[in-house]
Amino acid sequence: MSIPDEMLAAYIDGELEGAERARIDEALAQDAQLAQRVAQQRALRARLRGAYDGVLQEAVPQRLLQAARLGAPSAPAQVIDLARVRAARTRRSNGQRQMTKVRRYSIAATLAIGLIAGMLIERLAAPGALTELHDGALLARGSLARALDQQLAGSAAAGAQVHVGLSFRSRSGNYCRTFALSGSRPLAGLACREQERWQLLDMVAAEGPQAAGNGQNMRMAGSSLPPALLQAVNEHISGEPLNAAAEARARSNGWH
Amino acid sequence: MSGSADLLQSRILELLPKLRRFARSLTRNPHDADDLLQGALERALTHLEQWQADTRLDSWLYTIVRHAWIDELRSRARRERTADDAGQIEAVADPGGDASGTLSVEQAMARLPEDQRLAVALVLIEGLPYKEAAQIIGVPMGTLTSRLARGRQALQQLLGPGDGA
Numbered sequence: 001m002s003i004p005d006e007m008l009a010a011y012i013d014g015e016l017e018g019a020e021r022a023r024i025d026e027a028l029a030q031d032a033q034l035a036q037r038v039a040q041q042r043a044l045r046a047r048l049r050g051a052y053d054g055v056l057q058e059a060v061p062q063r064l065l066q067a068a069r070l071g072a073p074s075a076p077a078q079v080i081d082l083a084r085v086r087a088a089r090t091r092r093s094n095g096q097r098q099m100t101k102v103r104r105y106s107i108a109a110t111l112a113i114g115l116i117a118g119m120l121i122e123r124l125a126a127p128g129a130l131t132e133l134h135d136g137a138l139l140a141r142g143s144l145a146r147a148l149d150q151q152l153a154g155s156a157a158a159g160a161q162v163h164v165g166l167s168f169r170s171r172s173g174n175y176c177r178t179f180a181l182s183g184s185r186p187l188a189g190l191a192c193r194e195q196e197r198w199q200l201l202d203m204v205a206a207e208g209p210q211a212a213g214n215g216q217n218m219r220m221a222g223s224s225l226p227p228a229l230l231q232a233v234n235e236h237i238s239g240e241p242l243n244a245a246a247e248a249r250a251r252s253n254g255w256h
Numbered sequence: 257m258s259g260s261a262d263l264l265q266s267r268i269l270e271l272l273p274k275l276r277r278f279a280r281s282l283t284r285n286p287h288d289a290d291d292l293l294q295g296a297l298e299r300a301l302t303h304l305e306q307w308q309a310d311t312r313l314d315s316w317l318y319t320i321v322r323h324a325w326i327d328e329l330r331s332r333a334r335r336e337r338t339a340d341d342a343g344q345i346e347a348v349a350d351p352g353g354d355a356s357g358t359l360s361v362e363q364a365m366a367r368l369p370e371d372q373r374l375a376v377a378l379v380l381i382e383g384l385p386y387k388e389a390a391q392i393i394g395v396p397m398g399t400l401t402s403r404l405a406r407g408r409q410a411l412q413q414l415l416g417p418g419d420g421a
Contacts, residue, residue: 006401009408013379015386044411048380051361052281056273061290064276067297068268231305 003027003034012041130162130181131200140191140198148177148191148198149255152247165225166241167250168233175255176236178229180206188225190232193255202232264304264313268297271314274382278318281377282325284366296324312388319392322374329370364414372407375400380408 003024010016011024028035130144140148147162156163165178165188176192188206191198204226225233242250272293279289279296300307300320307316365373371393378389379400390400 006405009401009405010386013386013404040412040417041408044408044415045380047361047415048365048376048411051365052277052381055277055280055286058273058276060272060276064272064290064294064297065269067294068272068301069265227305 008034008037009041012038012045134197137194138200140200144179144181144191145198148179150251152244152251166233167247168237168241169239170236171238173238175250176201176233178225178233188229190229190236192236201236202229204228204232264307267313268300268317271317274314275317275321278377278382279321279325281365281381282321282373284362292324292328293321295328296321299324315384315388315392318378318382318384322392358416359414361415364411367414368407368410372403372410375403376407376411379404 007016007020008024011021016024028038130140130142131138132141133139139145144162147156147160147164151162151164153164153166161182163180163182165180167175167177170176170192174193176190177198178188178190180186180188186206187203189203190201192201193199206226206229275293275296276289279293280286283289283292296317300317307313359367365376368376374393375389378384378392379386382389384392386397386400386404390397393400395403
């Protein structure tokens, strides 16, 4: 029986199954020349592996470990993960990190923080600020807190500063809501209920009020949430977003 | 809070040895290989959102390493359009009797045309299924298998029968 090279290669590479594989197994048992071809190919494979497998045992150089670890914090380009930023700040103030790590993190963080924090600080500093720092957590206050407490999705007046989008239960069972802040530099964010307050978990630069997400429709045909915020929602959400009735019920229960 | 990102990161860390092996089989020396991988990791981690959770993470990373490598080759070609490179391509087309059996595996790999080297690296060294390898290279399965066949043949000629056969 003649077996083409490519089929023999597929056999050696583990690409054949069932009948095809059995057919070659059988042929091998009877055909010494075929067995020789297989042995040669296996030897080539082993030789290649032998030449390169050594690297698997080597210690991975520090610079690669750092590259793999450091990209991550800045990865979802515009997201500020506040917990991570706080953690990084603490780490940096400990002064224990290697220089490159600190420098590279700072660059990434500065880009992101510069953008977002600039906008936050503007609002923090302004009279009627929308957020306050409390024990290292960023909490909603003022009209943002009121909107998160009271506003039902899609019910904001046209010129409103805060538009609440979708609401859902987080994996830890707390209610979370997305929102968009209008203004010269719009933001969208995610806030979750923590000890009777709304804690801001993520903030991203946004396009406009629709960035809060289009209420119940968000999971249909293309969500209006910025991708980075959608990712944050996906990380936290348990089940589906609340529908209008469930949202109203949660509100009347004070988001407990 | 970012549990999935942390998990992803630890999976990438676990893949580093294999990615180094892949980079080393493409480039000719360990330093270039690590440079290549470092650049690729930086790309990967700034585009993490492009990885689709239902696809293999290793394949996605191999693809990024491959792209980074092609970019590197292009910029090298721009830097040095020397007769040397042309000579090497000729040598591949016709490996010649004098080289037979006298080359190390690395030297033999270096003599393969880029497309064959990639196919050999992904299937024979990294041990990926044809389907994954074809996707990483961005070619149909048939193209992959014929490149692989030519790569095998060239390596057999360059390396000689070896000890095992």
